[in-house]
Amino acid sequence: MAKRLNTKPKHDGYRMPGEFEPHKQTWMVWPERTDNWRLGAKPAQKAFVEVAQAISHYEKVTVVVSAAQYENARHLLPDDVRVVEMSNDDAWMRDTGATFVVNDKGGVRGVDWEFNAWGGLVDGLYFPWDQDDKVAQKMCEIEEIDSYRTEGFVLEGGSIHTDGEGTLIVTEACLLSEGRNPHMSKEAIEEMLRDYLGVEKIIWLKNGIYLDETNEHVDNIVHYAAPGVVTLAWTDDENDPQYPLSKAAYEVLANTTDAKGRKLEIHKLHIPSTVEITEEESKGVDAVEGTLPREEGDRQAASYANYYICNDAVIYPTFGDETYDQKAKEVLQKVFPDRDVVGVYAREIILGGGNIHCITQQQPLGKK
Ligand code: KQY
DSSP: OOOEESSOTTTTTOBOOOTTSOEEEEEEEOOOOTTTSSGGGHHHHHHHHHHHHHHHTTSEEEEEEOGGGHHHHHHHSOTTSEEEEOOOSSSOHHHHSOEEEEOTTSOEEEEEEEOOTTTHHHHOSSSOOTTGGGHHHHHHHHHTOOEEEEEEEEOOGGGOEEOSSSEEEEEHHHHTOTTTOTTSOHHHHHHHHHHHHOOSEEEEESOOSTTOTTTOOGGGTEEEEETTEEEEEEOSOTTSTHHHHHHHHHHHHHTOBOTTSOBOEEEEEEOOSOOBOOHHHHHTSOOOTTSOOOOTTOBOOOOGGGOEEETTEEEEEEOSOHHHHHHHHHHHHHHOTTSEEEEEEOHHHHTTTOOTGGGOEEEEOOOO
16 A cells, blocks of 8 residues: 655655666656647657657556547557556656655655646646646555655656765756745755755756756756766857856866765767757647647757666657767767667657656666
8 A cells, every 4th residue: 555654755764766776667648738749649649659669678668648548548559568547737757757766675655746837827838737746646556655745845857867876966947946936945945855855965057958948957958877977968059048058057067076075977968950840840739828839930948968767778869960869879878888879759759848858757676
């Protein structure tokens, strides 16, 4: 039986592991809303199937899906992917799913953050979000995992990256945004992160990726590859609005130490050539009051740092950019010499405002 706990993970001996630690499985949500995904979400569904398929070569995958889409998802997804019916508002498992924490006895628990669609009524991306806010609890129930609920404290999984050894990286643009926890000071937010993720040192970057609609989640700009090793979204083009953001992040990362006192090894991942929504793509999305519109010419926050680490592999987004897709693969293969590096074409995911890391959530194995 899965229980709701009134204690705090850190005090119970739990910590958030690094994504590179062993997984039991990956969770995803099936995309279907036609005001975010073009053409009735069919092209996005194809891309999600490709992501699930790529990951399923390395570890178990569970995809949750609404009742209305169950048969379609079951038909399109590979047989070895588990499909579970679950109500939802959209397909961003990184943000709506539980953040799992582990202890040194093989225990695994879930943190169920309050979710408000990246900003609630201030600058949230859709309304309502009540079904998304229940996804984390339902995952924990299915897996019979006890969970902690942070009622009144809003956070998403994409806004935190840890080395699993006491260090957390976040952005001020996101965690201090008006739409999340405006009643809390930076110090109070840090205390919540320490208590619920079991970390000691928090590295604050100012920004993430230019025009990232999540208020600049850290997972689009920086990714922990291993303790002491990060990849950073970068551009050499000093005229690109991303340049000052990545440069500032580089300065912070290069001039800090982590919780263990290590300097960070930083690997630059050059962003792709600008990805913009075409007229045809924009016309394929239903206009709905309260949902962020997808306009022709809108620049998308495309970045290779939004890759996903699963057991023995790294699944990274490609954008049909011959130069930078290939360069990203080379950097990732150097950073992850013992893992396969597998590209999945992610244009249809970026058109919906996110990327591969945003649609996946790892459930750690827990060491026994
Ligand atoms: O990037 C993410 N973590 C989620 C993006 C949400 C976009 C909603 N339309």
